[in-house]
């Protein structure tokens with residue numbers, strides 16, 4: 357952001373200089389034009405009079421004035437180049453043009469890795485509903501994605517498209533087909549879809565009998581799990597003939613955000629049901645990469661000064677880069693003693709006193725059957741420590 361501000365400052369300078377130059381040149385040129393047309397008129401009106409010495413002098417001085425003004429304008433314009441080129445310099449200074457150093461060489465060179473990248477890109481297109489682009493990529497990159505893998509994506513995209521057009525029918529049908537699985541993951545999808553459909557009926561002028569009939573048909577199996585919500589919907593019925601929902605305590609149900617919400621709820625629950633992540637893995641990777649890039653570039657600078665390669669032989673960076681909560685998918689534990697992230701080989705261990713350290717640290721600190729907790733000096737048997745699973 358600082359870099360952007362620095363460049364913007366230079367751009368502002370150029371804009372203000374250009375504006376004042378334009379104003380100045382416009383007025384001076386207009387003045388010259390006015391003088392010349394005045395002179396032209398004078399000459400025309402006195403066409404039969406011969407040109408006197410005075411006339412010649414006036415003409416000469418006017419020509420000289422025009423020359424002076426144009427020279428002045430040209431040199432002023434030339435000075436602007438300096439300001440413009442400073443913008444370029446500011447960009448060079450504030451932004452690194454070399455991102456190559458932040459990537460690991462040869463990572464995608466072998467056939468297998470390249471195939472995986474193509475597959476991830478292809479899956480991204482499938483998820484986003486760009487089926488034709490995905491097909492094209494599949495044929496060009498020789499990818500073999502099974503037909504049954506593509507199917508759910510095209511189905512989901514059709515449903516999402518209908519939801520965008522405020523048609524909940526296809527989504528409702530899908531939810532009914534997958535009811536058992538959806539309730540197993542405590543999804544509210546079906547309730548929310550029926551709620552929208554019910555409210556649609558009410559706002560489209562359905563009679564009380566029609567609304568009650570809808571409720572009877574669809575709310576019965578929902579009432580058990582979502583009693584309060586169903587009660588609120590039944591409360592809406594009181595206002596059908598009494599000024600409408602807009603004037604009722606249930607006006608919140610008419611909020612447009614319910615439609616944005618249902619779109620997200622459907623995408624999330626459907627992806628969870630199919631065992632897919634809500635966000636496309638490619639989007640997550642690109643976002644994480646963009647967030648990490650500034651840190652990677654600064655590490656690169658430090659590493660270059662110390663003449664070490666940023667990507668050591670291990671698949672790890674020399675420092676931890678925080679990507680924010682959005683990119684955090686599971687809890688991690690870093691041993692406070694060894695300052696290392698726990699792994700399958702070195703899991704976190706809970707001591708009797710409640711403090712947690714890694715197993716390697718536990719072994720290092722233990723003395724046969726005695727261990728003194730490094731945080732509270734409680735003495736205990738290291739064998740009493742229990743492994744923790746996140």
Ligand SMILES: [Zn+2]
Pocket residue numbers: 707709710711729730731732733734
């Ligand atoms: Zn302790």
